[in-house]
Every structure is written in structure tokens, then in C-alpha cells.
Amino acid sequence: MTIVIELPATLRPYASGESRVALDGQDSFGEALDALVTRHPRLRKRLLTSSGAIYDFVGVFLNDRRLARDDMPDLTLADGDVVSFVPAMAGG
Known part of the structure; x- marks a missing residue:
């Protein structure tokens, strides 16, 4: 089973420049998140x-559907699922 993690431009420098990280063998969102930050430790912070909780300012999407915080840790993933992390941006 393979899932894909999509990273916006602001997070790519912390993931060796990757925009998409393919992960194999993770059955739950929590396992996929652990595998992601193990592969790219600078993403953890x-x-x-x-x-170990996801920051409130980071939106998480599964196949373009925003996930509620309560759904994340034990959420079962399926082959081909795409998880996207979208940190809030501020400017002025």
C-alpha cells in the first residue's frame, strides 16, 4: 500500500526539497505521520x-477533504490516498 504526502513550498526545504513523499506500508494517519517525520526529521518542528500533536495552524487534508483533529491519529488510510499539510500563512 502506498500513500502520498503533499507538501507546500513553505515546507519543502525541511523535506530535502520534495513536494511529494511516497510512503509504503502505513495503515493509519498516525503511522504515516511518524514515517514522514522519521524520514524528514526537520519537518517535526x-x-x-x-x-506530538499537529499544530492548530496546520490544516490537514485527506484527498482534498479537511480532517478534524479528532479524526487524525487512528484514521485508516487506503492505497493511493493523498494527505496534504497546509500551514497558515501570515503577512503584512
Whole structure:
């Protein structure tokens, strides 16, 4: 089973420049997230709090559907699913 993690331009420098990271063998969102930050450890501080929760300012989408925080850890993934992380942007 393969799932794909899509990363916006703001996160790519922390993932060796990759815009898409393919992960094999992860059955749940939590497993996929662990595999992602294991492969690209510099993403951890950009996505996760010190307790391991995803920051509130990071939107998470599964196949273009926004996920609720309560759904994430145990959410079962299927072959071909695409997970996207979208950090909020600020400017002025």
C-alpha cells in the first residue's frame, strides 16, 4: 500500500526539497505521520508540538477533504490516498 504526502513550498526545504513523499506500508494517519517525520526529521518542528500533536495552524487534508483533529491519529488510510499539510500563512 502506498500513500502520498503533499507538501507546500513553505515546507519543502525541511523535506530535502520534495513536494511529494511516497510512503509504503502505513495503515493509519498516525503511522504515516511518524514515517514522514522519521524520514524528514526537520519537518517535526514545523508540523508537531512538543507533545506530538499537529499544530492548530496546520490544516490537514485527506484527498482534498479537511480532517478534524479528532479524526487524525487512528484514521485508516487506503492505497493511493493523498494527505496534504497546509500551514497558515501570515503577512503584512
